Amino acid sequence: MGGAERGRPGSTATVHARLIALSPADQSKRELAIVPAVINIKRSTAALLGLMAAVPLLGIQPANAAEPTRTSEAPRVELVLDVSGSMRARDIGGRSRIAVAQEAFNEVVDALPETTELGIRVLGATYPGDDPAIGCRDTQQIVPVGPVDKPAAKAAVADLRPTGYTPVGLALREAAKDLGTGDTTRRIVLITDGEDTCAPPDPCEVARELAAQGTHLVVDTLGLAPDDKVRNQLVCIASATGGTYTAAESAEDLTDRIKQLVDRASDTYTQAPALVAGGEECAKAPLLGPGVYTDRESFSEHRWYRVPVRTGEELRASVSVSLDRPVSRDYGVLLRATATDGRELVRGTDAGSGRTDVLSAGLRWSGAEEEALEETVGASPSPTASAEPLTTVCLVVSNSFAPAAGTRTTPGMPVELTIDVVEAAPTPDGPDLGRGWVLLLLLTVAGLVTGLVSGLLTRWWVATWRENR
Amino acid sequence: MMRTSIGRGLVLAAAAGLALLPAGAAAADTVAPTPSPGAVTVTKAGTSFITAAQISAGQPVAVGASVGDYLYWSFPAQAGQVHDVAVTVTFPADRKRAGDSTWSVDVFDGLRRRQACTAGAQTPAVAATATRVDLGCTLRAVRSWAEPWSGDPLPGTYYVRLSVAELADRDLGMPVEVDLLVSLLGDEGAPADDGTLKTPLVPPVKAGTILDEQALSPTSAQEDSEDGSWFDGVSFTGWIPDLSSRWIWTTAGGILAAVAGVVGFAMTRRPRVR
Numbered sequence: 137m138g139g140a141e142r143g144r145p146g147s148t149a150t151v152h153a154r155l156i157a158l159s160p161a162d163q164s165k166r167e168l169a170i171v172p173a174v175i176n177i178k179r180s181t182a183a184l185l186g187l188m189a190a191v192p193l194l195g196i197q198p199a200n201a202a203e204p205t206r207t208s209e210a211p212r213v214e215l216v217l218d219v220s221g222s223m224r225a226r227d228i229g230g231r232s233r234i235a236v237a238q239e240a241f242n243e244v245v246d247a248l249p250e251t252t253e254l255g256i257r258v259l260g261a262t263y264p265g266d267d268p269a270i271g272c273r274d275t276q277q278i279v280p281v282g283p284v285d286k287p288a289a290k291a292a293v294a295d296l297r298p299t300g301y302t303p304v305g306l307a308l309r310e311a312a313k314d315l316g317t318g319d320t321t322r323r324i325v326l327i328t329d330g331e332d333t334c335a336p337p338d339p340c341e342v343a344r345e346l347a348a349q350g351t352h353l354v355v356d357t358l359g360l361a362p363d364d365k366v367r368n369q370l371v372c373i374a375s376a377t378g379g380t381y382t383a384a385e386s387a388e389d390l391t392d393r394i395k396q397l398v399d400r401a402s403d404t405y406t407q408a409p410a411l412v413a414g415g416e417e418c419a420k421a422p423l424l425g426p427g428v429y430t431d432r433e434s435f436s437e438h439r440w441y442r443v444p445v446r447t448g449e450e451l452r453a454s455v456s457v458s459l460d461r462p463v464s465r466d467y468g469v470l471l472r473a474t475a476t477d478g479r480e481l482v483r484g485t486d487a488g489s490g491r492t493d494v495l496s497a498g499l500r501w502s503g504a505e506e507e508a509l510e511e512t513v514g515a516s517p518s519p520t521a522s523a524e525p526l527t528t529v530c531l532v533v534s535n536s537f538a539p540a541a542g543t544r545t546t547p548g549m550p551v552e553l554t555i556d557v558v559e560a561a562p563t564p565d566g567p568d569l570g571r572g573w574v575l576l577l578l579l580t581v582a583g584l585v586t587g588l589v590s591g592l593l594t595r596w597w598v599a600t601w602r603e604n605r
Numbered sequence: 606m607m608r609t610s611i612g613r614g615l616v617l618a619a620a621a622g623l624a625l626l627p628a629g630a631a632a633a634d635t636v637a638p639t640p641s642p643g644a645v646t647v648t649k650a651g652t653s654f655i656t657a658a659q660i661s662a663g664q665p666v667a668v669g670a671s672v673g674d675y676l677y678w679s680f681p682a683q684a685g686q687v688h689d690v691a692v693t694v695t696f697p698a699d700r701k702r703a704g705d706s707t708w709s710v711d712v713f714d715g716l717r718r719r720q721a722c723t724a725g726a727q728t729p730a731v732a733a734t735a736t737r738v739d740l741g742c743t744l745r746a747v748r749s750w751a752e753p754w755s756g757d758p759l760p761g762t763y764y765v766r767l768s769v770a771e772l773a774d775r776d777l778g779m780p781v782e783v784d785l786l787v788s789l790l791g792d793e794g795a796p797a798d799d800g801t802l803k804t805p806l807v808p809p810v811k812a813g814t815i816l817d818e819q820a821l822s823p824t825s826a827q828e829d830s831e832d833g834s835w836f837d838g839v840s841f842t843g844w845i846p847d848l849s850s851r852w853i854w855t856t857a858g859g860i861l862a863a864v865a866g867v868v869g870f871a872m873t874r875r876p877r878v879r
Contacts, residue, residue: 319812321656354652359778362778364774364775367774367775367777367778368774370778371673371777371778378652378653379652380652380671380673380674381671381673381777381778382671382778382780383671383777383778383779385700389780392669392780393669393671393780396669399649400649400651400652403649403651403656403658406655406656406810407810407811407812408812409655409812409813410812410813410814410815412813412815422815423815423816423817423818423821424813424815424816425813425814425815425816426809426811426813427809427811427812427813427814428655428808428809428810428811428812428813429812429813444816444821450753450803450804452716452806452808453716454716454717454718454808455717456654456717482753482754484716484718486718486719490707490770490771491768491769491770491771491772492675492768492770493653493675493768494653494654496654496713496717496718496719497717497718498714498716498717498718499716500716500753500754501753501754502753526821528821552654552655554717554808554809555809555813556808556809558803558804559803559804560753560803561750561800561801561802561803561804562800563752563800564750564798564799564800564801566798567798567846567849567851568846569846569849569851569852569854569855570851570854570855570858571849571850571851571854571855572854575854575855575858576854576857576858576861578858579858579859579861579862579865580858580861580862580864580865581865582862582865583861583862583863583864583865583866583869584865584866584868584869585869586862586866586869587865587866587867587868587869587870587871587872587873588869588870588872588873589869590866590869590870591869591870591871591872591873591874592873594870594873595873595874
């Protein structure tokens with residue numbers, strides 16, 4: 137935002153500088169005959185300086201041109217609260233976990249941004265019995281996703297009493313349904329204190345499955361006084377969907393974090409990328425226009441895409457492969473652009489090791505060079521056709537991840553592909569003018585020598601002419 | 606009269622040339638990595654490239670986070686600029702950590718290509734007892750143009766990612782405070798001779814559209830951009846070099862050469878003996 141504000145004065149300054157720079161120059165032409173030369177030189181120098189001041193300004197783009205396109209859809213977020221029996225434990229500053237969670241929810245509802253549509257779902261809230269078959273279906277939406285009626289939402293939360301089982305997987309599935317499908321990112325904030333007591337379905341598998349459905353869903357998890365098992369499970373859910381995990385050990389932690397996550401839902405929600413399925417080979421690959429796409433790629437799989445690029449255009453592509461599951465320590469990703477005949481044009485690659493969320497690579501390729509090549513070879517495909525021949529560039533995404541022991545390989549890892557086709561920037565020509573003290577010295581010496589030679593020649597000629605007269 | 610005017614012109618031109626040269630160098634020395642006065646502190650961070658929180662140089666960031674989060678910010682950069690990223694992660698005083706950790710700040714360009722740091726502690730390791738960790742990364746100067754095949758830094762969006770690369774699993778999720786400042790170390794402006802990137806490396810954020818095979822037929826390709834190409838080809842001013850200090854240098858050189866020529870000519874003329 138600050139950048140955009142900064143950009144605007146910049147562009148006006150450019151316009152002013154141009155006006156100032158150009159008008160005196162025009163005037164100076166007209167006044168050349170009557171105004172003393174000194175003023176002309178001063179003026180044109182000023183004009184030149186003005187123009188030169190304008191040149192760097194021309195290069196300033198609106199700083200935040202990447203401003204995400206806001207759609208009309210409101211940011212949607214659902215809080216999923218565990219109200220299982222274990223929430224009774226009084227281990228957060230001497231207060232029960234549920235009391236802390238209720239207080240946090242109250243504050244979050246109070247501070248809710250106007251535009252955000254919030255829903256609340258609970259699990260394990262109603263069935264006090266011992267039958268897992270019933271207890272593991274115990275999840276209800278107590279506040280429907282939509283503009284929030286704050287007093288009603290608070291009252292609904294205040295009535296909750298820790299009761300039953302912990303069907304996290306089912307609750308996540310239902311929460312995804314509550315949020316519905318649309319063209320923006322949705323967030324689920326899962327607050328729990330215990331492991332899923334109802335697996336299968338394993339909540340982490342559920343999370344992966346939801347992420348793979350293509351509805352752009354992020355699950356952020358909050359563990360209340362978590363042990364190792366709970367932490368592993370929540371970290372797994374979060375990483376499978378690109379969410380975050382927080383261990384809350386105080387009421388303040390919890391409140392701050394939920395507020396932050398709800399705010400983040402409105403700050404960063406973006407249009408969800410288009411779903412695409414890459415081909416096994418270039419000829420069968422989908423044809424992509426500029427924009428953001430998402431796909432899945434398994435270990436050691438190659439995914440092909442095609443992009444039409446015209447002469448004078450530049451292809452820009454970047455790919456991010458998310459590590460949504462445990463993989464071996466070292467890994468890499470490779471993005472290659474090839475011609476339709478399989479010859480490589482350019483590649484982008486990155487490798488790494490250790491803990492990371494995504495691994496990205498990018499490349500640029502300019503069609504102009506390709507065309508020039510074809511012309512010199514004399515193998516232009518259609519000499520009668522326009523000046524805009526179309527090249528199809530094949531892009532292949534491959535990875536060198538290796539699954540850690542016991543890691544499932546399907547569905548594949550999320551791939552985010554960004555394609556842009558822009559005007560090519562040709563290689564600049566060498567400068568036609570010079571610069572520097574050496575240039576001044578050279579020109580001065582050359583001038584001096586020319587003066588001397590012509591002076592001597594003149595003397596010789598005059599002398600010869602006098603003698604021969 | 607004429608002589609004085611030429612003299613003044615020379616002085617002006619030389620002064621202009623001098624003034625243009627060292628401007629960038631002087632700026633590099635004086636700017637210290639402090640927030641710009643009046644800059645509003647940003648209190649958010651994104652969690653992926655596409656949701657990166659937008660900041661600008663000199664704008665401080667203070668955000669609460671959890672150990673293990675991947676935090677993303679993006680900032681714009683123009684040709685000639687040198688940026689420095691400084692991050693401080695503060696751990697809560699009342700929580701013990703289970704083990705040592707290694708933190709990492711990575712910078713990527715608009716094509717998500719990893720950018721090299723010329724200075725700074727990019728991946729510092731901290732002991733379990735440390736109360737804070739400082740990370741830094743000084744980037745290369747942004748070039749105004751580079752060949753499509755090169756990985757040189759170009760104008761456009763840059764992404765900063767803060768993550769913890771190695772840690773004891775038990776420390777995951779612990780609250781931390783993150784302070785970040787991207788500062789402009791120097792700005793030499795775009796050099797006029799080095800070409801320009803027609804479109805900065807600002808990635809699209811809109812969902813893409815899958816094209817059908819018709820997009821490949823040459824007729825549809827023709828319609829879109831035939832006009833543009835025709836006008837591009839016929840340029841009447843294309844051969845004139847862009848305005849730059851080279852004009853002043855060359856003009857000054859020409860004037861000096863002319864003066865030297867006159868001086869040289871004069872030197873060969875003996876005073877006339879009557």
